[in-house]
């Protein structure tokens with residue numbers, strides 16, 4: 305079988321003296337939506353940040369399209385085609401929607417242009433001239449996702465995109481992720497909301513104490529809830 309788009313092997317990561325990841329193993333194939341599930345503090349965010357080269361120290365292997373990225377700086381990792389949409393979204397309050405979209409540079413060919421983004425996100429088009437401060441939480445999340453589609457990344461890593469959003473907006477985010485997948489993007493998603501995860505993902509990894517403790521297909525997730533209860537706290 306062809307090598308997965310992303311292959312993380314025995315990834316360890318430290319913040320200063322704190323050893324946070326203890327040998328993460330993850331594979332994501334091109335076109336898949338894969339989630340990292342697990343409790344607060346399990347190491348999900350740190351996994352995304354480590355893939356992106358944003359932790360103090362890491363060891364192990366992160367291969368993307370066959371290229372080794374442990375040891376590479378985050379700007380090179382971005383140019384390789386990986387983007388991270390952080391939990392705090394990072395919308396610039398003083399800039400309007402279009403300016404926020406245009407801010408990050410295109411790092412490689414294949415990024416969506418503004419027209420394509422506004423076709424995919426009609427609500428953002430309506431708000432094109434609204435400053436970041438005037439956007440709802442859901443609009444900010446859409447903008448944060450739209451912004452990384454422009455950069456040309458192939459693998460989009462989304463950290464808790466549904467955090468703090470009303471159920472109807474959560475459904476919208478779900479539709480957006482499914483559309484992104486249809487357009488051929490690959491998504492690695494951190495989620496606490498496993499019911500939401502179930503509506504978008506092909507597969508799930510369960511993370512606990514900085515390592516993967518279980519892996520299930522989406523079809524298996526409901527049946528595995530008894531077994532996963534301990535890790536997911538549901």
Ligand code: ATP
Pocket residue numbers: 319322324342343344345346347348349350351
């Ligand atoms: P959450 O949903 O709460 O973000 P998580 O599974 O994403 O949970 P992480 O944010 O990756 O967990 O945190 C894993 C561990 O690393 C936690 O014990 C946390 O306190 C610690 N940690 C996170 N960021 C830092 C940091 N900058 N410096 C030191 N320790 C950190």
